[in-house]
Amino acid sequence: MTVAADTFGPLESAGPVLVWIIVLMFVFLECALIVGLFLPGDSLLVTAGIVLATHDAGAQHTWALSAGAMSAAIAGNQVGYAIGRRSGHHLVARRNGRYVNAANLHKVNVLLDRHGFWAVLIARWIPWVRTLCPMVAGAANMDRRRYTIASSIGAVVWAPVLLLVGFYCGSLLERVPWLMPVVLGVLVTLLAVGTAAGVWGYRREMARPAEDVVVDEVHD
Template sequence: MTAVFTPLLLTLGPAAVLVVMLVVFAETGLLLGFVLPGDSLLFLSGALVTSHVVGVPIWLVMIGVVLAAAAGDQLGYLIGRRYGPAVFRRETSRFLRPEYVDRAHDFFERRGNAAVIIGRFIPIIRTFTPTVAGVARMPRGRFTAYNVVGAVLWGSGMVALGALFGGIPLVAQHVEVITIGFAGLSVVPLGIELLRMRRTRARAAQTPEPPESAEPAASSGPAESAEAA
């Protein structure tokens, strides 16, 4: 997917920042994170800026990405808060699969408020966490605070990572190959998280249920009482 955006970014020049911002916003705001290359696109953007292919200062790219990321998550949160669980009941949808939602919900339950920040760095989980937080009625002010922190760490961090390695001549000459590899690496956290969830569910399934309490012994009948007398 990154290969589709590479020639577009090279052609647009400074206007490419707007494309990057739109993709980052749509990833969580429009629940399209499973088809958009968020991590690899930010890495590519940083590499292109450092290589002077896109005539935009690095700080401007970072600000644009952070704003788009925060706005996208905020919209996802508002959608979840406004429509509740019904937003995930679209049986005709090809992308809002129950397993995706379950993963994000389990992650949010285990990580709590920090899931808003940590989820930023996990593909797919990143897409649904804001909406799940809205459905769970997480306080708006608290979500906004965690959302901004996550957007700054993820957005500026990924662009800076691309800029750092993009300044290396070998990297600058093989940007596409590196971004493809980086996209593959970005799936690793998701795989680890899925493995943990699977193990947790397996342990829960193997845990025996507590035995039912025995019924109290029947009271002695009239015959037994008479015999005792």
């Protein structure tokens, strides 16, 4: 039995199920709700790919999870857009907030107004913009068809790229038996600490005084 198997026995047996549940939940939340601003979405997808590389059917799981993560991201984007649309050009910011502040909402608003379709594609690769973009797009009354096409294309590229990067990195790490458990241990620890810190940061952010922000309509 290898060191990796000894160290990650439970992960070997329940790994794919746990990875699926955690990845789909995090991806959806990051694309739909403010709490997603504080979750380690990109690093989670890469780590998930590395974990799946330790399994015999890792390639199949990785491609299947890519499709699932794409679907979760698309669904999350639609939920975020609907939340913004219901706000009627008004979003709630936080005074002196780290992310959910008037300045950041205005930056996303300007980005969408100037670049429209392409801004939604670019937003997929910028963590805090990725979460704020759907709500701002909805509040700014961006054309839903154009938004849906752009956000869906972004999701189709984003999730598989990061998962496959992790998977192929994991495949390389598998060639060095002692290195895989070390890398996995560090990554899983960082994700757990990052998630806990993110939840704490979210609670702090939401505890700050609220202020109303008027979002300008997007002319795309």
